[in-house]
Every structure is written in C-alpha cells, then in structure tokens.
Amino acid sequence: MNNISLENKEIIQVVFFILLAFITMFLVLILFFYFSRKKVVLIEIEKKNLELKHQKELLHSVLITQEEERKRIAQDLHDDISSKLNVVSLNSHLLQTPNLNEDEQNNITNNIIELTQKALEESRRIAHDLLPPVLEKFGLHAGIEELVAEYNSTRSVKVSYENHIDFENYPVERHLHIFRILQELLNNSIRHGKATEISIHFTTFGQRKNFTYIDNGLGFDSSNNENSKGLGMKNIESRINFLGGDFNFYSRPNEGVKMEFNFD
Structure with missing residues (x-):
C-alpha cells in the first residue's frame, strides 16, 4: 500500500x-x-x-x-x-x-x-518662365520640342528628343511637373556638368510611362548622399512623388548623368 x-x-x-x-x-x-x-x-x-x-x-x-x-x-x-x-x-x-x-x-x-x-x-x-504659352495651348510634347529647339539653337549643346507617349490623354495639370523636371535637368547638365550631348526619351511599359535622360557631362559621385541632397534634386524628387512615380539616378565622375523615372 x-x-x-x-x-x-x-x-x-x-x-x-x-x-x-x-x-x-x-x-x-x-x-x-x-x-x-x-x-x-x-x-x-x-x-x-x-x-x-x-x-x-x-x-x-x-x-x-x-x-x-x-x-x-x-x-x-x-x-x-x-x-x-x-x-x-x-x-x-x-x-x-x-x-x-x-x-x-x-x-x-x-x-x-x-x-x-x-x-x-x-x-x-x-x-x-511661369507657364510657357506653348505648353498651355498645345501640351507637353510641343512644349518640350520648343525647349529642345531653344537649347539646340545655342549650338553649344546637342539635345535629342524622342517621344512615344500620347500626352494629349495625360492630365494637363501634370504636364508642368514633367516640364519643370526636364528644365532642372537641362540646366544642371549645362551649367554644372558642361554637357555637349543630351538625350531625352519617353516611352511606355504597360500602364506605366518611362522617362530616360542621359548626358555626357562631367558627372559626379551619385553614391555620395551629400551630392544628391541639393535643392534641385529635392525639387525633382518632390515633383516625381507628386506624379506617383519612382526614379533611379546614376552618375560617376567623367561619366555623365543618367536618370530614369516611371510615372502613372
């Protein structure tokens, strides 16, 4: 027991x-x-x-x-x-x-x-400068053509432009943001990069639109955050965010600049 x-x-x-x-x-x-x-x-x-x-x-x-x-x-x-x-x-x-x-x-x-x-x-x-009349009357494509012609007329830089997007069906209020982004890039390429050749290309991938910008300027080290914190780049980034897009930026000393961004 x-x-x-x-x-x-x-x-x-x-x-x-x-x-x-x-x-x-x-x-x-x-x-x-x-x-x-x-x-x-x-x-x-x-x-x-x-x-x-x-x-x-x-x-x-x-x-x-x-x-x-x-x-x-x-x-x-x-x-x-x-x-x-x-x-x-x-x-x-x-x-x-x-x-x-x-x-x-x-x-x-x-x-x-x-x-x-x-x-x-x-x-x-x-x-x-505030709003190019051609942009308001004839749309983004005509506005970019005029902008490119103005730069080419200086003979100090050769700008090529190719477009495969029908901007007539794109919201007009967004035209100015893309135009200002392009103005900022062109200004940086010539004033700071001393570029002599610039390529601008618009195309579509599915439902997304794609913008590619390349120059042969002096370039800089884009991996250095200090180089990408300038007011111009912040302004570009804020406009791309407004467009619902994202971007990639690449540059190396003496290798020019390449920028791509997608938008709706």
Whole structure:
C-alpha cells in the first residue's frame, strides 16, 4: 500500500514538473513573441518617422524653391520692367515741356517706344518662365520640342528628343511637373556638368510611362548622399512623388548623368 502511494506521489511530481515545464515554455514563447513584435513595431515606427522626415524635407525644398522663384520674379519686375516704365514715365512728362523742337520730340518718342517694347519683351519672358504659352495651348510634347529647339539653337549643346507617349490623354495639370523636371535637368547638365550631348526619351511599359535622360557631362559621385541632397534634386524628387512615380539616378565622375523615372 505504501509502495502504491509512493508511486502515485512520484507520478504526481512528474506530471507537475511536466506542466511546469509547459507553462514555462508557454510564458517564454509569449515573452519572445511580445518582444519580437515590439521590436518589429519599433522598426516600423522608425521607418515611418524616416519617411515623414523625408517628406518634410521634400516639402521644405518645394517651399524654398517657390520662395526663390517669387524673389526672382519680384527682382525681374523691379529691375527689368519697373525701371523701364519709370523712364517711360519721365520721357512722357518731357513731351509736355514747352518749346521742344521736332528732333527733340522724335528722340523722346522713339525712346518711349523702344523702352515700352523692351518692357513688353521682359514681361513676356517672365510669363513664359511661369507657364510657357506653348505648353498651355498645345501640351507637353510641343512644349518640350520648343525647349529642345531653344537649347539646340545655342549650338553649344546637342539635345535629342524622342517621344512615344500620347500626352494629349495625360492630365494637363501634370504636364508642368514633367516640364519643370526636364528644365532642372537641362540646366544642371549645362551649367554644372558642361554637357555637349543630351538625350531625352519617353516611352511606355504597360500602364506605366518611362522617362530616360542621359548626358555626357562631367558627372559626379551619385553614391555620395551629400551630392544628391541639393535643392534641385529635392525639387525633382518632390515633383516625381507628386506624379506617383519612382526614379533611379546614376552618375560617376567623367561619366555623365543618367536618370530614369516611371510615372502613372
């Protein structure tokens, strides 16, 4: 009888230790999954914070670009147009001077006409920089053709342009973003890269549109983050984000620049 009781106690102890082991393992698994999940959540939060920081940087670059554009326009209006109109106003008052002979009247009148014409040309230039008329009237394809022709007319750079996208069916409000991206790239290639040959190519892959830009300029090390944090690149990136696209940028010293981006 005592032997049976002893065996029962041993069985109970074994069962107890087995249950204790299972409970311990269960608690360990719970703690493991808890801390693993907590780590995953922290990584996701950090990732979201980095994305928000990046979006803030892009927004900041857009605001800076807009402010610089406003300052440039204000400067142009003051220096190129306002100053000319002031001289026109002065000459107009001179016409009221008594006893002017015919030659003096003609000289003042010609001066007024010449300054007025220059002021009109400057106002057209400023309006063209804000929104090229050909872009508004005839669409993106015609706007890029005109832009390419302007650069080729300088004879300092050869720009080739090929397009296989029907931009007539593309939302007009998005035309200006693509046009500004291209302007920024061309400006960087010529001003900083000293490029003499530039290739621009638009095509489609399924439902996505693709843009490829290549120049033979001086290039730079695009793997260096400091080189890709300029205001111009931030402005380009923010416009591509607006288009719902993504981009790849490659450059090496003395190997020019290559950029591709896809958009809806």
